[in-house]
């Protein structure tokens with residue numbers, strides 16, 4: 001069969017591959033500890049579900065404007081005003097099927113063949129894949145665990161060429177949980193403004209930051225380059241709403257009009273019931289967000305201790321999102337495995353623990369472990385990982401870390 005050439009440019013999602021393999025085992029009755037999932041284990045808050053029930057009862061089940069109902073766009077503006085002190089107008093908001101569609105619209109609206117788009121690795125794989133689908137070329141700037149995967153302005157700016165169209169920054173980042181500093185963003189924004197580049201901030205995990213560090217990225221971008229800033233985010237992670245599919249982009253009105261035209265032909269409006277639920281999420285009580293974040297922090301601290309109990313495994317403590325990204329290159333050789341892909345495959349087959357190998361994030365030697373699951377399952381997963389490494393390398397497993 002012959003398919004369009006663009007399909008040769010992209011690779012299937014590594015995360016979805018792991019989920020499918022874990023699911024196959026589960027259906028055979030195997031007790032799989034799934035640390036592969038990129039989604040909250042919490043249920044959607046009750047008041048959000050109630051708003052969806054009400055929408056159904058009121059027959060709010062018809063098409064809406066492709067860019068979303070005015071009340072939701074207003075609620076998104078209000079949220080950013082409350083959280084960041086930044087003013088957006090409803091015509092600058094596009095409601096999308098998750099953060100993913102916000103980013104994809106942005107890629108198709110802004111990037112052409114021949115354009116280069118800079119982003120940082122380890123990355124969420126859809127970012128460079130979407131750039132490629134738009135016909136442009138991703139230019140990857142590596143970050144390093146030695147300085148906690150910090151995004152350095154000079155490294156990003158050193159990658160700029162006459163072909164550069166945009167810079168995509170993801171903070172907190174998936175998979176490393178790194179944050180860009182306000183200073184680094186300000187430097188990037190000033191230079192981007194000078195050179196006429198776009199800056200796209202993927203803030204999908206913006207509500208999941210564990211320490212009270214300054215992270216007002218919308219303010220910095222809005223102040224320095226309002227005409228070429230796009231912010232993409234979603235209700236998915238903050239409100240445990242991954243399946244509802246609600247995200248948004250915030251950008252100049254002319255850009256948003258282009259997104260509206262594109263989405264109007266591709267998928268039209270986000271599910272009408274979801275939109276009502278998202279209004280409740282954004283305008284209702286926010287204590288659920290804090291409760292979930294505090295629980296993720298507790299899990300992060302615990303699982304980080306457990307995983308790094310083996311001194312051969314090193315791991316930066318993530319500052320946001322809900323993933324650990326341990327470096328296991330030093331145990332690979334001992335376990336007779338040659339890559340983290342092989343490691344993840346064997347771990348799933350032999351110890352029934354699903355993790356995502358680093359290769360998919362452009363970070364061989366690492367794997368991603370999601371701690372958006374219960375403390376008991378995390379403990380079981382960490383135990384199994386250590387037992388697997390010990391069994392494979394013929395050593396006793398490290399003493400459990402203080403528990």
Ligand SMILES: Cc1ncc(COP(=O)(O)O)c(C=O)c1O
Nearest residue numbers: 038098099100124174204234236
């Ligand atoms: C960095 C990042 N951006 C965007 C998304 C998109 O999220 P969604 O489309 O589920 O809202 C994800 C999802 O995992 C992500 O990790």
